[in-house]
Amino acid sequence: MIGKYRGNRQAISALVRETEIHRDLYLDQELFELEMEHLFANTWIYVGHESQVPKIGDYYATTIGTQPVIMVRHAEDGVKVFYNRCPHKGTRLTGETCGNTGRFFRCPYHAWTFRLDGSLAGVPLKTGYDGTGFAEGLAARGMTPVRHVHNYRGFVFGKLNDGGPGFDEFFGEALSSLDNMIDRSPVGKLEVAGGVLRYMHDCNWKMLVENQTDTCHPMIAHQSSAGTAIDVWQSAPAGAQKPMAVEIYAPFMSSYEFFQSMGIRVWDNGHGHTGVSHSIHSDYSAVPGYFEQMKAAYGEARAKAILDENRHNTVYFPNVMLKGPIQLLRLFKPVAANRTLVESWTFRLVGAPDMLLERTVTYNRLINAPTSVVGHDDLEIYERAQAGLASNGNEWVNVQRLYARDEPEQRNVVTDGTSEWQMRNQFRAWLKFMTMGL
Amino acid sequence: MKAMTGPPSDRQLIDFVLREARLLDQQRLEDWLDLFAEDGHYWMPVEQGQTDPRLTTSLMYEDKLLLKIRIERLKGKSTYSQSPKSRCHHVLQMPQVDERNDEERHYVTWTPMHYVESRAEEQTLYAAWATHHLAMIDGALKIRLKRVDLVNCDAALGSIQLFL
Numbered sequence: 001m002i003g004k005y006r007g008n009r010q011a012i013s014a015l016v017r018e019t020e021i022h023r024d025l026y027l028d029q030e031l032f033e034l035e036m037e038h039l040f041a042n043t044w045i046y047v048g049h050e051s052q053v054p055k056i057g058d059y060y061a062t063t064i065g066t067q068p069v070i071m072v073r074h075a076e077d078g079v080k081v082f083y084n085r086c087p088h089k090g091t092r093l094t095g096e097t098c099g100n101t102g103r104f105f106r107c108p109y110h111a112w113t114f115r116l117d118g119s120l121a122g123v124p125l126k127t128g129y130d131g132t133g134f135a136e137g138l139a140a141r142g143m144t145p146v147r148h149v150h151n152y153r154g155f156v157f158g159k160l161n162d163g164g165p166g167f168d169e170f171f172g173e174a175l176s177s178l179d180n181m182i183d184r185s186p187v188g189k190l191e192v193a194g195g196v197l198r199y200m201h202d203c204n205w206k207m208l209v210e211n212q213t214d215t216c217h218p219m220i221a222h223q224s225s226a227g228t229a230i231d232v233w234q235s236a237p238a239g240a241q242k243p244m245a246v247e248i249y250a251p252f253m254s255s256y257e258f259f260q261s262m263g264i265r266v267w268d269n270g271h272g273h274t275g276v277s278h279s280i281h282s283d284y285s286a287v288p289g290y291f292e293q294m295k296a297a298y299g300e301a302r303a304k305a306i307l308d309e310n311r312h313n314t315v316y317f318p319n320v321m322l323k324g325p326i327q328l329l330r331l332f333k334p335v336a337a338n339r340t341l342v343e344s345w346t347f348r349l350v351g352a353p354d355m356l357l358e359r360t361v362t363y364n365r366l367i368n369a370p371t372s373v374v375g376h377d378d379l380e381i382y383e384r385a386q387a388g389l390a391s392n393g394n395e396w397v398n399v400q401r402l403y404a405r406d407e408p409e410q411r412n413v414v415t416d417g418t419s420e421w422q423m424r425n426q427f428r429a430w431l432k433f434m435t436m437g438l
Numbered sequence: 439m440k441a442m443t444g445p446p447s448d449r450q451l452i453d454f455v456l457r458e459a460r461l462l463d464q465q466r467l468e469d470w471l472d473l474f475a476e477d478g479h480y481w482m483p484v485e486q487g488q489t490d491p492r493l494t495t496s497l498m499y500e501d502k503l504l505l506k507i508r509i510e511r512l513k514g515k516s517t518y519s520q521s522p523k524s525r526c527h528h529v530l531q532m533p534q535v536d537e538r539n540d541e542e543r544h545y546v547t548w549t550p551m552h553y554v555e556s557r558a559e560e561q562t563l564y565a566a567w568a569t570h571h572l573a574m575i576d577g578a579l580k581i582r583l584k585r586v587d588l589v590n591c592d593a594a595l596g597s598i599q600l601f602l
Contacts, residue, residue, distance in 0.1 A: 087455060144582035195484050195495045198594040210491045232503065245504055317515035341594050346495065355494060361495040371497040372593040373511055379597055 003030040003086040009438040016431045019400035023389040024205035026397075032337035034434060038066030039318055042164035042433045044150065044157040044171070044333060046320045047071050049153060050079055051191040052098060057116060058342070059105075060098045063333055068300075069146060071136050071156060072101070074116035081146040081158045087139040088112050101343075105143065117141035137359070143231050153182050154190060163437050165269070173412055174271035177314035181324035183306045185349035186297035190327065194361035198341060203382035205319060205340040206426075208332045211378065212313040212321045213274050213422040215259035216401070218249045221381055225373035226252035245328035249361050251280035252374070259327060262312065262417040266410075270317025270429025272422035276414050279312035281325040287355045297351075315422065326360045330368065338386055344368035396424070399423045439579030445540040451531045454579045455547050455570055459528040462601050466510040470601070474502055475573055475580035482586045482602065497591065497598075512599075519599060524557040526600040533570075543574035545583075553602045565589040566602055 005011050005028070012034070017023035024031055045064045052060045052074040059086055060071045068084040068095065082090050086107040093114075094107045104121055105114040113121040120142040123129065134140055146157035151165040155178060157167065164170070182190055196388040199207065211217065218226070229249035233242070263276030274283075294303035319332040327347040335341055346360045368373045387395070402419035408428065417422050441448070454473075463513040474480075492497040500508070511517055518602040529552045537546035549568040554561060571583040586602045588595075 012506045057598050075578075087450075194493060195488075197484060197495060198592070200594040200596050202596070220516075221518070224511050224514045224519070225507075227516070228514055229507045229586070232507045232510055236503070243503060249507075357493050361493060365495045365497070365499060369495070369497050373508060376519040376599055377517075384518075 005030050008433050016427045019403050020396040025394050029337045036065040039159035039433045042436050044159050047156045047158050049192045057100045057102050061094045077091045081149045082118050082143040114143050153346045172268050174267045177324050186293040187351040189350040190347040196344040197344040197369045203338045203386040205334040209383045209421050212315050215418050221377045222252045227316045241287050263414050264417050264422050265414045266422050266425045271427045273311050273314035275312025279310045281311040287353050448535045451535050455533040473581050475582050478581045480584050522558050524599045527554040545572045
């Protein structure tokens with residue numbers, strides 16, 4: 001069947017207007033498949049953190065877009081990323097999500113074995129391939145590597161296509177959010193810790209990404225959860241110490257003025273962040289001993305500069321959201337046009353007090369779990385949007401708030417915290433990477 | 439319920455667990471919250487065999503304040519995820535009394551169960567093991583800890599809005 005969009009640059013370009021987005025971006029399965037082939041292949045996609053594979057032979061199986069891949073530590077100082085299939089019959093090489101494979105990957109079907117660098121180590125009854133030209137074929141090359149892999153201070157990204165920008169060009173100044181999160185460790189090191197929360201969403205992945213810089217929804221959509229938390233806490237006995245949970249919930253009910261003045265910074269290639277001057281994470285209680293550790297490690301001025309940064313949500317386009325001040329990373333894994341797996345990962349600041357990790361995992365549980373009331377608020381909205389967009393009354397989504405005509409020429413700007421500029425920035429990047437090379 | 443004078447019988451422990459599930463099914467949630475001791479917790483781990491609720495995250499780890507927020511929220515007018523409302527249904531195996539410490543008035547029961555949560559056209563079945571840590575406080579049984587281990591605690595789940 002010939003679709004509407006495959007190979008049709010003009011048709012795809014017509015979907016993204018300056019201030020309106022066509023509903024097919026959320027509903028159309030053909031576009032979703034083109035996203036996997038172009039957008040998720042021309043850009044740098046987060047794979048995992050190297051602390052997930054600390055020892056040689058450790059592996060972690062995940063996806064880039066919808067492609068199954070496997071990250072493995074093949075040497076003390078290096079990780080590689082492969083497509084997760086046996087070059088023989090296509091069998092996925094791992095069953096568990098993570099583990100240690102020893103010195104070889106061994107296919108469970110015919111026991112072909114592969115070294116940790118992906119090369120073919122052995123094939124049983126190999127004489128059967130003598131004189132067949134096997135050595136010249138694809139199978140003899142072993143596991144297919146993801147061609148472009150970059151490890152940035154422990155965060156491993158992969159790019160499937162040869163096209164698209166290099167790592168530094170793609171992220172540019174946006175790496176400052178990752179830097180800040182890592183620098184919050186007195187030894188400049190993070191470790192994945194605290195478990196992962198996995199929450200299935202029946203909606204398009206882009207709704208989640210847009211929502212990360214949508215600052216006009218918390219006081220409305222989360223009134224039910226954060227607002228109730230405030231109400232219930234107000235009936236607590238006077239003088240009771242405010243629990244961590246209330247400290248986490250309450251700022252979701254901050255005013256429009258709070259969100260307006262926090263600011264949004266918009267970077268190239270669809271990246272951007274809310275919370276330039278302050279954020280919902282600014283007023284958490286101090287953790288005893290932590291600042292002293294930071295001061296000893298960095299000196300007072302630098303330690304203060306690191307901790308005064310309170311960026312709210314940083315979007316690494318297309319599908320990562322990072323919260324530096326609480327060491328949390330959410331990954332929006334596309335499954336289908338109407339299905340997204342949300343994984344919420346947390347990190348330990350190596351060398352810092354445990355209470356920071358405790359706050360991070362508490363935040364994750366209260367906000368990002370499939371049992372989280374804040375999560376329920378958001379998913380209800382996404383699913384209603386997914387359903388409502390089927391309406392033929394209007395085929396366009398509006399992203400016009402605080403639009404200015406000269407936006408596309410501007411780079412690395414700070415704007416009003418309630419602007420939808422960052423959403424428009426994401427759709428401009430979407431179009432760029434969808435049509436690159438067409 | 440009448441104040442108990444002596445230690446609870448196995449039958450009384452079992453009846454307590456059965457009644458707790460019934461209160462949930464009937465959404466008598468204030469009555470349900472009263473079953474918890476003041477320092478009681480409801481814990482739903484995210485990892486199989488999880489031992490730590492503090493430095494490892496969980497699906498739920500809630501004290502009475504958080505449970506109260508949840509219960510109030512379910513009733514709220516602006517709780518869009520409860521429009522329409524969810525319903526739930528427990529099927530319990532007979533609870534087993536695993537530990538009995540009459541001296542400290544501390545008791546542990548083990549209850550395998552199936553749980554159904556439904557909302558509008560959707561209905562989802564979960565399987566779980568519930569472990570109740572019960573204490574006798576002022577002549578009444580109270581929940582110190584209700585631990586719910588979902589069989590698929592680490593799967594990519596959809597929303598669970600009520601209580602297992």
